[in-house]
Amino acid sequence: MAANKFELTDYQWFAVIVCAVLGAGITILPRTVAISAGRDGWLSIILAGAGACLFALLLWLLCRKFPTKTLPEISVAVLGRLLGTAVSVLYILYAFVLAGAIMRVFVEIIDTWVLIWTPDYVFYLLLLGVTVYVARMGATTLARLMEIITLLTVVVFLIWLTPLGEFNSLHLLPVGAEGVVAIAEGALEAFFSFLGFEALLVFYPLIANQQKVLKVTLIALVFITLLYAGNVILTFGVLGVEHTMLQKWPVISYLRVGSLPFARRVDTVVLFFWTAQIMGGAAVQYFAGTYSLAVLTGRRFHDIWTLVCWPAVFLVAAAPQSLGQVFKVVDLVGRWGGALVLGIVLLLLAVAQVRGLDERGESAK
């Protein structure tokens, strides 16, 4: 066999990142950046994307030192058994919280715009059912599924362009008038939408071509940044910044302006296909969490962990009582979650550097 059964190809890794990151954040993005940065919201996104690329670089530096170890193994090796396990558990909790948050935001949209009367738990159970099923089957299956979902996303983005008849570029001018501080604030708010690629910490040993990982990751992040920035530009152009700031879900309002020959409501068509993306994002995070747990228990019992951990994600998704609380959770996860992972990575890097630990060096001995 050309490729080892358990390894991801380049395009598969690209697909995993794209599916993990592109998710619920995109629908609230125009409003969050408009509040901080006004018309220049799309510049904030580009800034946030650059930040994400730097973040990815840090991740890669850490992973490069330990080519066959996933995050729990790295942290145990670097920090010792007790502290290492604690750090891993923090990451696992973060992964579950992120999965829950993604699902909750999506279910809020569906509950508001599409299926108003269906009780929420039905959505959570259905999504979780598929997520658990996908995560059980392992990384390669996950990656193959993500590949197919990315192809689906291309179709979705074609449909995304239908409201362009109403585009007015005057809404986006003048560029840069809001000032650098406002744009930077907007970038911070936008960061929730970029979370997801830190799964590299867990997937690194599973990637076939580790020489090209950094390149693929950066290409994926640039691609995502362009998509997000393009989405904000389109929303501002069609709805105008003032009207965007009035909307709770600006992208849905933007999509409703479009029309297809066979569908009156473009937003429901897009949401239908977007379900796949959401499931992809949740599945990648859930897999990252449960695989880390399995690694902590000696690289065994992964299938049992996947069957057992879903209540955690369910709780996170069902916990917020109102839309205001959902947005608070999103804010929290975006700021503190990102900070947490950044902190973990920096800590591990620093300690590994200090202790002179490097797996690559060991094989040379």
Added chain:
Amino acid sequence: MKKVLLLVLCLSLVLVGGCWDVLVVEELALAFAIGIDHDVNNPRRFILSMTNPTFSETSQSDTRKILTESYSLSNAFFNLQRQRERILVLGQITSIVFSEEAARSGLLHNIMRQVDQQRDMNPNVHLLIVRGHKAQDVIFMKPEENARVAVYLDKVMNTNFTAGEAPRISASRYWVSYSTAGIDPVIPVIELTGPGEEEKKTDGVIITGLAALDYTGRMQGFLNDKQTYYFMLLTGQNHRSRMTTRLDIDGQVRDTSFYVKDVSLKVKPALENGRPRLALKMALEVDVINIEWDVDVEQEGVDEIIETALARDFQGNALEVIRLTQDWGTDIVGLGQHMRIKYPRWFKDERWRQEYRNAHITLEVKVKVRRVGTLIRPQY
């Protein structure tokens, strides 16, 4: 494991498929067009009229027309539902007709604000204001061209947009121009036509112009059909424009009709002593269909004379449209946006409402005539 999966899949097929919630078209009351009128007895209420096809062989008529009074839009729809044996569905509404009183008094904006929050209504509905009649008269008319009122209205608006006679104004465009600083909304105006007395006209509608609304969504002024052309040229909506005008050439007034092939408008904003000044430059490419001038059009200089006359005509009429909007205080052309782009610190939406009235606006027009008809002597 496989058996569990099979069981789960079958269960989900039955429980989640939603068979009991199916909406069959014959059981739906599909609202296609609604009309909004003032209630003369109670200023806080309004009257909603609706038409929808019945899709039933046993009903007496093809369409069902209803009136209901209410305080709010949702309330009106609930009232409507209480009268029907079918489930009311709003997603197919294609036109909303307002009476002129509703437009002038602020009821229009009140309703539009509520439409924005009705999740199943279509943001691409046509908005119309009717003069001289109530909105219910439009909804209850019997058009000659098409049995269904809503389909007729929808097609009138779409066809005229394609033919360059009216701009495409949808609900979302209204909301966007209302909210956006530096531009105000505009809505097409229709009147009922037909033989017979004023009260009895029910044959159809004619698009007579545009209503200019101010920043509160109240109608302030009316542009007639000729002025509508110039408005559309000023806002770059020159989709297949055909126009007629009367040109002053050689001491005589001559009827001219032409296609406008291309329009471009450049706006140069400036601030002089705190007073806004806008220099507009319009360039047009024109293809003359017919001109009432007995001259050999292939002669030297004829094109230039027509170009100059056209330029003067455009300049005069377009400036007149702009002056009218300045009098009304409605910046429907969107010149405020250009001021905002050039002077982001100076521009404030509240201030622009006053400043626009005093803005000094000049217009320079340049016309290029591609050809003058198909005859050498158009007035032979």
Added chain:
Amino acid sequence: MIAWLAILAHLCNLQSFGVPYMSPLAPLRVSDFGDYIYRKSMRWMRSRPGLTAEKNIVRQRGVEEKRHGRQ
């Protein structure tokens, strides 16, 4: 949609003789697309599928017989 995803996930998991069921769509091998949705004519297929024929990729030329050809 969710059920479709579940079925798709199951398909992605299947392998036949070690070759993933959804190949060449996932993992993506564009060179193998000639056989996937619509079969190219045998004459135009210059290479064998990558996953099964690692070293022997290039097919021998001049081997296809005429259709219904009998000597």
